[in-house]
Amino acid sequence: MPWGAAIAAGAAIVGSKMQSDSAEDASNAQQASSQAGIDSQERMFDKSIALQQPYMDAGYGALTGLQGLTTTEGRAQALQGYYGGQEFAEQQKQQESQAMRNAAMTGGVRSGNNQVALASIAPQLGQNYLSNQYNQLTGLANMGMGASSQGAQSANYLGSSMNQAQQNIGQAQAQNYLAQGNIASNTIGTLGGIASQYYGQGG
Numbered sequence: 001m002p003w004g005a006a007i008a009a010g011a012a013i014v015g016s017k018m019q020s021d022s023a024e025d026a027s028n029a030q031q032a033s034s035q036a037g038i039d040s041q042e043r044m045f046d047k048s049i050a051l052q053q054p055y056m057d058a059g060y061g062a063l064t065g066l067q068g069l070t071t072t073e074g075r076a077q078a079l080q081g082y083y084g085g086q087e088f089a090e091q092q093k094q095q096e097s098q099a100m101r102n103a104a105m106t107g108g109v110r111s112g113n114n115q116v117a118l119a120s121i122a123p124q125l126g127q128n129y130l131s132n133q134y135n136q137l138t139g140l141a142n143m144g145m146g147a148s149s150q151g152a153q154s155a156n157y158l159g160s161s162m163n164q165a166q167q168n169i170g171q172a173q174a175q176n177y178l179a180q181g182n183i184a185s186n187t188i189g190t191l192g193g194i195a196s197q198y199y200g201q202g203g
Contacts, residue, residue, distance in 0.1 A: 027175065034168040037161075045158045052147040059144010062137040069134055082129045083122070095121045 068074030082088050099117045 031169045034165045038165045041158055041161050041165075045154055048154050049151055052151050055147035056144050056151065058140050059142070059147065062140035062144060065137045066134070066141060069130065069137070075130060078130065078133060079126050082126065088122075088125060088129075091125050092121055095125065 069078065096118060099121065102117075
C-alpha cells in the first residue's frame with residue numbers, strides 16, 4: 001500500500017477514535033449533569049420534608065385529640081383531667097369571687113339566683129375548655145395538613161423532575177450509541193474507499 005493510502009487510512013482511524021472519544025465524553029457529561037440534578041433535587045426534597053416534619057407531627061397528634069373530642073367518653077375524660085387540674089381551680093375561684101361580689105352589691109348573697117350562678121360556673125368553664133381545646137387542635141391539624149400537602153406537592157414535583165432527568169440520561173446514552181454506530185460506519189466506509197482506490201489503481 002502506498003504511503004499516501006496508508007496515511008489516509010491511519011488518519012481515518014485516528015479521526016474515528018477522536019470522534020468516538022468526543023461522543024463518549026459528551027454523553028458522560030450529559031449523564032453526569034442529569035444525575036447531579038437528580039441528587040440535588042433529592043437533597044432539597046429531604047431537607048424540605050425534614051423542615052415540615054415537626055408541623056406534620058403536630059398535626060397528626062392533633063387529629064388524635066380531635067377524634068377523642070368527638071366521643072362522649074373522650075369529652076368526659078378531657079373534662080375529668082381539666083376539673084382535676086390547677087387551671088380549673090384558679091378559674092373557678094375567680095368566677096366564684098366575682099359572682100359573690102356581684103351578689104353582695106345587690107344584697108342577694110343568699111338568693112336562689114346567686115346559688116344558680118355559682119352552680120353554673122363549673123359546667124360553663126368545662127364547656128369553654130372543650131371549645132378551646134377543639135379550636136386549638138383544629139388549628140394544629142390544619143397546620144399539619146398544610147405541611148403534608150406541601151410535602152405531597154414537593155414529592156410530585158420531584159417525581160416529575162426525576163422522570164425528566166432519567167429520560168435525559170437515556171437520551172444521552174441512546175445518542176452516544178447512535179454516534180458510535182455512525183462513526184464506525186463512516187470509518188469502515190472511508191477505509192473501504194481507500195482500499196477501493198488503491199486496488200482499483202492496480203496496487
